[in-house]
Amino acid sequence: MAHLKPENILLDAQGHVKLTDFGLCKESIYEGGQTNTFCGTIEYMAPEILTRSGHGKAVDWWSFGALMYDMLTGAPPFTSDDRKRTMDKIIKAKLILPAYLNIEARELIRNLLRRQVSHRLGSGLEDALAIKNHPFFRHLNWDDVYAKRYEPPHRPILKGDDDVSQFDTKFTIQTPVDSPDDNILSxxxxxxxxxxxxxxxxxxxxxxxxxxxxxxxxxxxxxxxxxxxxxxxxxxxxxxxxxxxxxxxxxxxxxxxxxxxxxxxxxxxxxxxxxxxxxxxxxxxxxxxxxxxx
Structure with a gap:
C-alpha cells in the first residue's frame, strides 16, 4: 500500500510520471490480508483506515479516486479547516461531483470512492485490471504507457542529471542532514x-x-x-x-x-x-x- 497524494507524484527527465516517498508504504499485504496501521495524509485516506476497522489493498483505490478527484477539480473530495471534521466527512459525508466532469469520470470516481470495500472498484479479484478496463481509460494502450511510448504533455528543461531547478528553492538551499545511526541497541x-x-x-x-x-x-x-x-x-x-x-x-x-x-x-x-x-x-x-x- 502506497502513500498516494499529489506531492508524491513527480516527473522524470523525460516528463513521465514517477511515484515517490515509499517511507510509509506497507509491504506484503496479499489478497485478503489486512493491517491496522494508521499513517498517511488524511485527505487521501480511506474511511476504513480512519475507523481503524482493519484494511487491505483496496485503500489504494480509494486514494487513487481521491487523487483523481483532486486533479480534475483542484481539491480533494472531502476537506475542512479542521482535521477532525475532515475525517468525519470522509467517513459519512455525501460525495459531490461537479457537473462539468464527463460521465465516465464521474462514474469512475464514484466507484473508487465507495465506502463499502466490497463494492469499491478494484477491490475484487480483478484488482487493477477492473480499473484499467473502465471506459474512462478506453483511449489508453496500457502497454504503451508502461513502455513510455506516449509523448508527455510537459518535458522539463534540464541542464544535466544534477539540475534541481525544477524544485522549490526552499528545499534545495537546505543543508542535507544524515539520519542518525540506530544500529546499536539500547x-x-x-x-x-x-x-x-x-x-x-x-x-x-x-x-x-x-x-x-x-x-x-x-x-x-x-x-x-x-x-x-x-x-x-x-x-x-x-x-x-x-x-x-x-x-x-x-x-x-x-x-x-x-x-x-x-x-x-x-x-x-x-x-x-x-x-x-x-x-x-x-x-x-x-x-x-x-x-x-x-
Missing amino acids: ESANQVFLGFTYVAPSIIADMIRPNFNNNGCRSPKKMVSSELTSHTLNHKMYDSNDYRPCATTEAMDISDIPSNSLKNVKSSTLSRQQLNKPKSPVISGLVQDITINR
Missing part, C-alpha cells in the same frame, strides 16, 4: 537477550580482543552479569560465585577465534573447586583464568 532492548545459552563465536572473539571496551557494544552484557561488567571497567575484583557462564564449550568453538586473538588470553581449565575461589583478578578488561567446564 540498554532496554539488550535485556531481551539476557539468559540465552548460546553466544556467537564472533562475540567471543570481540571479547578477547586487546583493549576491549564493551561500552556501546551490543553483546558482552549477555556473557557476564552487569555487576561483573561494572567491576571490570573499574579494574575491581568480582565474586566468582556471581559468575554464571551463558554458553557451553560446545557452543563456543575455539576454532572460530582468530589465533592472534588467542595470544591475549591466558587459557586454563578450572575444576569445580577452583571456580569456588573467593576472588579472581580482572585485568585490562579481561577475566583471567576462567574457562567453562562441560
